[in-house]
Amino acid sequence: MHSLKPINRKARKVEAAVIAATGDVQALQKRGGEGKIYYPMGCTLNFTPGWEVDISGGVAGLCQPVERDLFDCHLGCGWPAQVPDHLNNAVDWTDKCASATNDWRKIDIVFP
Amino acid sequence: MSTTEALTPALTYRQCEFHAFESAGTQFVYLVPSGSIFAIDKIGREILDRVKDISPTREELVGFLTERGYAPAEIETSLMELEFSEVIQRGDLIPPKPKLPEKNFPLQRVVLNITNQCNLACTYCYEYSEDKISKTDGKPKYMTPSVAESSIDMLIKESGDRPSIHVTFFGGETLLNFPTLRTSVDYAKRKCAEAGKHVEFSLTTNATMLNEQIVDFISEHNIGVTVSIDGDRELNDKMRVFSDGRGSYDVIVPRIKMLLQRHKTNSIGARVTLSSGNSHVRRIYEHLTQEVGFYAVGFSPATANPNRLYSIGETKMETVLQGFEDLAWEYRDWALAGRQHGFTNVNDTLKELHSGMSKAYPCGAGLGLLGVGTAGDISLCHRFVDSDVGKMGHVDKGGVDHAARDQFLGTHHIGARYDCHTCWARPVCAGGCYHEAFVHYGDTSAATLHYCDWIRGWNDLCLRIYGEISQQNPSFLDRFSEN
Numbered sequence: 001m002h003s004l005k006p007i008n009r010k011a012r013k014v015e016a017a018v019i020a021a022t023g024d025v026q027a028l029q030k031r032g033g034e035g036k037i038y039y040p041m042g043c044t045l046n047f048t049p050g051w052e053v054d055i056s057g058g059v060a061g062l063c064q065p066v067e068r069d070l071f072d073c074h075l076g077c078g079w080p081a082q083v084p085d086h087l088n089n090a091v092d093w094t095d096k097c098a099s100a101t102n103d104w105r106k107i108d109i110v111f112p
Numbered sequence: 113m114s115t116t117e118a119l120t121p122a123l124t125y126r127q128c129e130f131h132a133f134e135s136a137g138t139q140f141v142y143l144v145p146s147g148s149i150f151a152i153d154k155i156g157r158e159i160l161d162r163v164k165d166i167s168p169t170r171e172e173l174v175g176f177l178t179e180r181g182y183a184p185a186e187i188e189t190s191l192m193e194l195e196f197s198e199v200i201q202r203g204d205l206i207p208p209k210p211k212l213p214e215k216n217f218p219l220q221r222v223v224l225n226i227t228n229q230c231n232l233a234c235t236y237c238y239e240y241s242e243d244k245i246s247k248t249d250g251k252p253k254y255m256t257p258s259v260a261e262s263s264i265d266m267l268i269k270e271s272g273d274r275p276s277i278h279v280t281f282f283g284g285e286t287l288l289n290f291p292t293l294r295t296s297v298d299y300a301k302r303k304c305a306e307a308g309k310h311v312e313f314s315l316t317t318n319a320t321m322l323n324e325q326i327v328d329f330i331s332e333h334n335i336g337v338t339v340s341i342d343g344d345r346e347l348n349d350k351m352r353v354f355s356d357g358r359g360s361y362d363v364i365v366p367r368i369k370m371l372l373q374r375h376k377t378n379s380i381g382a383r384v385t386l387s388s389g390n391s392h393v394r395r396i397y398e399h400l401t402q403e404v405g406f407y408a409v410g411f412s413p414a415t416a417n418p419n420r421l422y423s424i425g426e427t428k429m430e431t432v433l434q435g436f437e438d439l440a441w442e443y444r445d446w447a448l449a450g451r452q453h454g455f456t457n458v459n460d461t462l463k464e465l466h467s468g469m470s471k472a473y474p475c476g477a478g479l480g481l482l483g484v485g486t487a488g489d490i491s492l493c494h495r496f497v498d499s500d501v502g503k504m505g506h507v508d509k510g511g512v513d514h515a516a517r518d519q520f521l522g523t524h525h526i527g528a529r530y531d532c533h534t535c536w537a538r539p540v541c542a543g544g545c546y547h548e549a550f551v552h553y554g555d556t557s558a559a560t561l562h563y564c565d566w567i568r569g570w571n572d573l574c575l576r577i578y579g580e581i582s583q584q585n586p587s588f589l590d591r592f593s594e595n
Contacts, residue, residue, distance in 0.1 A: 001193045001197075002153070002186070002189045002190060002193060003152060003153045003155055003156035003159075003189070003190040003193050003194060004141075004150040004151070004152055004153075004156060004193050004194070004197055004199070005150060005151040005152075005153075006148070006149075006150055007140065007149040007150060007151055007578075007579070007582045008147075008148060008149040008465060008466050008467070008468045008578075008582075009466060009467050009468050009593070010146055010147050010148040010149070010467065010468020010469075010470070011143075011148035011149050011150050011468065013148070013468070014143070014146060014148045014150075014197055015197075017196075018193060018196040018197055021196055022192055022193075022196055
């Protein structure tokens with residue numbers, strides 16, 4: 001904290017509670033005060049193709065090229081990603097990809 | 113506009129409860145009731161001063177700080193921190209209602225008064241003096257091994273999930289009943305091994321009965337020892353006398369030296385009772401550490417009705433606080449040099465300040481600790497054994513009286529001690545000793561008001577020492593982080 005520096009153990013607990021209550025929303029990969037990178041919880045902890053960063057914070061470990069649009073976004077996430085229209089124009093986009101871990105190469109490229 | 117501002121647009125800032133203090137050029141705040149300690153910077157202090165002076169609105173406060181040259185982002189951050197940490201707030205101060213402990217709070221310690229007999233006749237003794245509250249008529253003089261074993265069974269049963277429990281042996285003079293002490297230690301170790309618990313022991317003694325055989329037993333079983341002694345021959349023998357008036361100093365000192373030399377497996381502390389004839393803190397401390405050889409010495413004023421001749425009185429208490437302060441600064445000097453000083457009153461308070469303890473009760477009596485008298489009567493603590501006050505069952509007749517215990521805890525909670533509600537020292541004090549209150553006011557639930565100024569003075573002193581150590585030798589405080 002800025003004005004208050006915790007001295008005893010209880011003060012460190014108060015500080016943690018204050019930070020938890022007042023902490024800001026962090027952009028992905030923004031470096032925090034201690035040099036930490038904020039990773040989104042959830043997606044990167046699973047095998048989910050196309051997320052922005054892998055679990056190490058880079059793109060080398062992604063299961064599909066980062067240029068490809070997000071596979072998971074178009075089903076399970078509200079993020080406005082540019083993914084094929086699953087409901088109307090590209091209903092069978094992922095039909096050949098039963099398991100993303102094994103079959104990600106079979107995801108079709110869709111041309112609008 | 114922040115969310116909090118939007119919710120409370122017209123309210124003015126007030127200070128929450130805290131005690132501000134300065135040490136070694138740094139400003140600190142000790143927050144109440146949380147017990148947290150923060151160093152506070154310049155803008156923080158200016159905010160507190162302004163809030164104290166005029167109770168400003170947020171707009172007024174931001175305007176004042178802007179004029180003082182602080183940047184908007186810094187003002188915003190500082191105000192948010194001070195508000196969320198509950199150093200300042202907008203609107204009236206409404207302290208949170210303290211919570212009562214859970215029912216059947218697990219027991220951690222029993223104090224077994226294994227005898228109500230003593231071979232000394234110390235003038236100030238609360239068990240035998242004019243302020244005696246125990247009624248030992250018709251009670252056995254010595255606790256039998258059977259009663260002690262029932263007490264240990266009760267402790268194990270009532271300790272719930274606690275992995276470690278503690279048995280303290282007390283008296284009278286504890287070592288007058290060494291046979292029960294010895295069998296109790298063996299029994300407790302066996303039963304705790306069966307129950308998968310760790311057990312520790314301690315005892316208090318006047319040292320008159322110590323011999324090599326007893327000391328070897330104490331050492332073998334890692335028993336912590338507290339020795340009652342009041343200083344050098346002249347000071348000790350004023351009050352600590354045999355029934356014929358003979359002083360005890362010459363009898364006990366050779367035995368204490370033998371104890372210190374032979375017993376290395378647990379702590380040995382001296383416990384000094386200060387009274388009207390004996391308030392020479394430094395003289396006592398230096399004698400007991402340098403001449404007798406103690407590493408740890410703790411002081412406590414005699415508990416007494418103020419009309420008693422040996423009652424320490426207000427004037428003497430000022431002398432005592434000066435003596436404490438003198439020794440406490442010496443403790444500080446040692447701590448800054450990385451050395452452990454033996455003045456345990458400072459050490460104990462620093463430990464509580466370091467953890468940020470915020471007590472709902474002044475001590476563990478009735479909560480994690482119970483006393484047991486020679487006949488097996490359970491009481492609030494060892495000081496109330498066999499008295500009409502604080503009865504809490506019998507070890508062989510139904511065990512702990514939980515209804516009586518709950519009733520006591522409900523009426524003695526800090527929330528029920530109205531005198532304490534505006535005191536900044538209540539996280540550490542919580543109203544003071546029940547026995548002290550009973551002897552002084554005839555009421556265990558009364559706050560020990562005759563000590564209030566003294567306790568605030570003492571806690572302020574220890575906070576300043578803590579603050580200085582935290583800035584200049586913080587690694588010294590690591591020793592308080594255990595557990």
